[in-house]
Amino acid sequence: MTRRGSAFLVFVLALTIAFVANLSLGASIIAPNDIRAAFFQFDADNYDHFIVVYQRLPRVLIAVFTGSVMACGGAVLQGLMRNPLASPTLLGVNAGATLFVVGGVIFFGISSASQGLVALIGGAVGFAICLVVARMSGMDGNPKGLSLILSGAVVSMLLIGIANAFLLSSPELRNEFLGWMSGNINHVYFDRLELLWPVGVIGMGVLLVLSRALSLIALGSEKASSAGVNVTLVSRLAVGAVVLSCSAAVAICGPVGFVGLVVPHIVRPLVGANQTAVIPGCILVGATVCLIADMIARMAFAPFVLHTGLMMDMVGGVVFAIIVRRYYLTPGLRRSL
Amino acid sequence: MLSAQDLVVSYGKLPVLNGLSVRFDAGGVTALVGPNGCGKSTLLKSILGLMPKSGGSITLDDVPIESIPRRKLASRIAYLPQENHCPDYIVLGELIELAGYARYSLFGGPRAKDRALFRDVLQTVGLADMAHVPVNSLSGGQRQRAWIAMVLAQDADIILMDEPVNHLDMKYQYAVLDLVRTLGRDQGKTVIAVLHDLNLASAFADKVVMVSNGQATFSGPTQEVITPENIRTVFDFEADVFARNGQIVCLPSRGGALQAEAQ
Numbered sequence: 001m002t003r004r005g006s007a008f009l010v011f012v013l014a015l016t017i018a019f020v021a022n023l024s025l026g027a028s029i030i031a032p033n034d035i036r037a038a039f040f041q042f043d044a045d046n047y048d049h050f051i052v053v054y055q056r057l058p059r060v061l062i063a064v065f066t067g068s069v070m071a072c073g074g075a076v077l078q079g080l081m082r083n084p085l086a087s088p089t090l091l092g093v094n095a096g097a098t099l100f101v102v103g104g105v106i107f108f109g110i111s112s113a114s115q116g117l118v119a120l121i122g123g124a125v126g127f128a129i130c131l132v133v134a135r136m137s138g139m140d141g142n143p144k145g146l147s148l149i150l151s152g153a154v155v156s157m158l159l160i161g162i163a164n165a166f167l168l169s170s171p172e173l174r175n176e177f178l179g180w181m182s183g184n185i186n187h188v189y190f191d192r193l194e195l196l197w198p199v200g201v202i203g204m205g206v207l208l209v210l211s212r213a214l215s216l217i218a219l220g221s222e223k224a225s226s227a228g229v230n231v232t233l234v235s236r237l238a239v240g241a242v243v244l245s246c247s248a249a250v251a252i253c254g255p256v257g258f259v260g261l262v263v264p265h266i267v268r269p270l271v272g273a274n275q276t277a278v279i280p281g282c283i284l285v286g287a288t289v290c291l292i293a294d295m296i297a298r299m300a301f302a303p304f305v306l307h308t309g310l311m312m313d314m315v316g317g318v319v320f321a322i323i324v325r326r327y328y329l330t331p332g333l334r335r336s337l
Numbered sequence: 338m339l340s341a342q343d344l345v346v347s348y349g350k351l352p353v354l355n356g357l358s359v360r361f362d363a364g365g366v367t368a369l370v371g372p373n374g375c376g377k378s379t380l381l382k383s384i385l386g387l388m389p390k391s392g393g394s395i396t397l398d399d400v401p402i403e404s405i406p407r408r409k410l411a412s413r414i415a416y417l418p419q420e421n422h423c424p425d426y427i428v429l430g431e432l433i434e435l436a437g438y439a440r441y442s443l444f445g446g447p448r449a450k451d452r453a454l455f456r457d458v459l460q461t462v463g464l465a466d467m468a469h470v471p472v473n474s475l476s477g478g479q480r481q482r483a484w485i486a487m488v489l490a491q492d493a494d495i496i497l498m499d500e501p502v503n504h505l506d507m508k509y510q511y512a513v514l515d516l517v518r519t520l521g522r523d524q525g526k527t528v529i530a531v532l533h534d535l536n537l538a539s540a541f542a543d544k545v546v547m548v549s550n551g552q553a554t555f556s557g558p559t560q561e562v563i564t565p566e567n568i569r570t571v572f573d574f575e576a577d578v579f580a581r582n583g584q585i586v587c588l589p590s591r592g593g594a595l596q597a598e599a600q
Contacts, residue, residue, distance in 0.1 A: 079424070209443060215427075216435050222418050226385050227491060228411030228439030273424040274431045 004277055007270040011284040018291035022060045023052055025295060027302070058190035063294045063308070064287040065193060066185065066249040066256050067263075069200040071286025073242040074260025075267070075278045076207055079218040080235055081148060084323050087260035088123075088246040089316075091152040094255035095159035096126015097247040102163040102177055106170050116196045116251040123247025127239070130155045183256035183309015185294050196248040203245030204283060210238050211275040218275070256309045258316020259286055259293075265323065338362055338398060339384065339414075339495060339527070345392030346376070346383050353379045355551030356393065363494070366521035366528045368542035368559075370535060372572055375548045377531040378419060381497045385416055397495075411439035415491035419499040419531075421484045423472040429483050430468035433458060436490035455490055462486040462516060478509030485516060496520065498530040502537065514541040535576075539563050539585035547571045560585055 001009070023035050030038075030048045037043075038052035070088055077086035088094055100122025104110040110118060133151040163181065167174045179186075207214070213234045216224035221231045249256070266289075267281040290308065293315070297306040339361040346354040353376045361367055369377045382388040384395055386402055395402040397413060405413075415436075423432065433455045437447055447455070459465045462482040467475070472483055481501065488496055501517065502510040518541045521528040532538045538545055538559065545562040547555040549571040555562045563585050568576045575590040 082422070082424075212435065212438060212441065212446075215431075216438055218424050219432075219435070220418065220420075220422050222382070222385075222387055222416070223421070225387055225407070226411060226414070226416035226418075226497075227436060228408040230407055268424075268426050272428060272431065273426040274435075 004271045008281065008284070010270075011281060011288070015284050015288045015291075018288045018295070019060060019064070022063070022291050022295050023056045026051070026056065026298060055187045058187040058193070059185055059294065060291065062187075062189060062193050062253050063185050063290040065197060065200055066253055067259050067286035067288070067290025068283045069204060069245040069249045069286075070256060070259040071263035071267075071282035071289070072204050072207055072279055073246045074262075075264040075275065075282045076214060076238050076242050077260070078264055079214055079273075079275055079278075080238060082218060083149060084265070084326075085149045085261065085320070087258070088242065089255065089257035089260060090149055090156065092126035092130035092155040092159065093123040093243050093246050094126070094250050094257060095156035095163075096129070097123040097250035098181060098255050099159040099163040099166075100125065101251060102166050102181070105177070106166050106173060112192060113195055116192060116199075116248060119251030120199070120244050120247045123243045123250065124240075126155065126159055127243050129159075179307060180254040182307045183254045183312065185253045185256070185290070185297075185308040189252050192252040196251055199248040200245040203241040203248075204279075206241040207238060207279055210234055210241075211279050214238060214275040214279075215273075218273070254307075254309060256290065256312055258312045258319065259290055261323070262312075262316055262319045263289055265319070339396075339529075341380070341384070341393065341395045343393035344380070344383060344390060344395065346379055346388050346390050348379075353551055354383065354390075357548070357552050358393075359546055359553040359556060361495075361527060361529055363527050364521065364525055365543040366518055366530065366541060367544040367546060368538035369529060369531045369546050369548060370533070370538050370571075371548035371554075376551045377548050378499050380548070381416065381499055381529070381531065384497060385414060386410070408439040411491060411493065413493050414495045414497060415488040415493040417484055417488045417496070417498040417501055419503060421480075425473055426471060427473075428469055428471050429459070429464060429475070429486075430455070432472055432483060432487050433468070433490045436487045437492070439491070454492060458486045458489045461489060461519075478505055478512060481505060481509065481513055482516070485513065489520070494525070495527045495529070498528065500531050500533065502532070502534075510537065517541060535563055535568070535587045536585075539587070563587065565590070 020032060020035065024030050024032060028048070028051065030052060034048050035052055038049040042053060043049050074087040077088065077091060078084055097119040100118045101115045104115065104118040130148070130152045133155055134148040137147045137151060167177055213224070213229045216227050216229050217231055217234065225231050263282050263286045264278060267278055267285050271277040271281045293311045294308045297308045297311040300306070340359065342358050344354050344357040345352065357376065357380065369380065371377055379388055383390055384402065397405065402410070434447055437451050440451065441447065459468060462485055464479060464482060464486060472480060475483055485501065498517065502513050505513060514537060517528055517530060520526040521543065542559050544557060545559050546553050547562060547567060554571055555567045563578060565576055565578050568574060568587065576587050577590045579586045
């Protein structure tokens, strides 16, 4: 078996183990046999079956969805912008979606269903503001430059700051949204997943179809164009797919940051940098990382439950620093993406 | 046949190509030479539709280039940019495979015929046993040959190369240009290469186009174009031109060397 084939086998195994472990582990430990029985011989009076099907499974599916779309989005943005720090979190997508949902609920009392649509618009607006600010800096032409990332960080802070200000003005919603805003993978949001999963699945499907063209764009737009890629169309479709699918994830459980930043850097050394392998790899590993983060968040500080978004922020912050050092601050070791 | 007629291309308000007209017949190697900033690279990019033109026309077999769909154009013209960038962890085999993009269906990949071409291409550039090697771990000369292999794997009949021997030492310059000459003379490709070194141009090109001030000032067989008079006109520089073993050699004349020193 090739190295890439072996890597994918490991990814699938890891995802399967993390999936079952998340269903099994928690305040009460449920044996794999009982998990199987919960799916195939569901007994409404069995409390373990109830926990598996109505609490842990929804949570697991939200983690899988969020991890997959965020990691996929990070891989595509890093390739398109040829910047190792690009990710939905650092390009204003998550913050834009967050602000629009909070603002929509506070000022217009929008329903849970409408929050999804508003998040999609917010994610797109956040990303657009980030591009405009980068262009205003006059350094947007430098693909390796930090201008876009810095603009994204500033815009994200601004948008999240405004969202927090809105919440401060509305004490009754503050508690409800405080958890969601820190990336809360929770079974209570399953109705949102039922509504929004097609957005993420279609988005990832579009990215898979475009993956070969995206690999060529990572070689440079002139090279891609001369090889037959319509660079403008492919880039717009890919960014649209990323923004919409990641915004859908934010609408479900709030902004779970850094999955998009970290996972592509785990996947590339194992399967190569060809997006035809990186994108499926990120779908599998992104889901696994989110499941593991969720498991740690639930169990590491028991009886307290940490939000998954906070867990990822703590890991992601360290990885962010490592990437900056590796790609930007060590000239001799500077790698290309 | 590829030709440009009265081509005008500008960067903002600064005109780079100023009514340039040139014709490239099928087959052979043509060197584009001229001083820095005269518009050689811009001409190549304009041919590919990468630079918007503000006047004139570019035609491929009498068809305006802008009316040819991008995938179809990729099957006729391949391009080697001046600077090439490859992400880490991409191996040579994958790079070559990506070149066939224009031939693949939306959900498909390379077929047996494509794979045979890729093997031939790697053989041609002397990297047959290196398909599994990451591109960024190849040596400078190998890497340049890898990019040329990618261009060949596109299987186009016209190849545009922007300074293909930039950053290479003498040995690799000659190795790469030997390969380029083989493509033009033996494989029937039409190669148009931007070169800075007139000696390399005269050693490897069948024809030379001298570009200055955004126009094709001189054009024709190498020995007729590379003359002291033409070099003075285009480069504003005094050079002597000698014939040695059937090849032209250019050297700065005493006056030219002094002039360059003074500048």
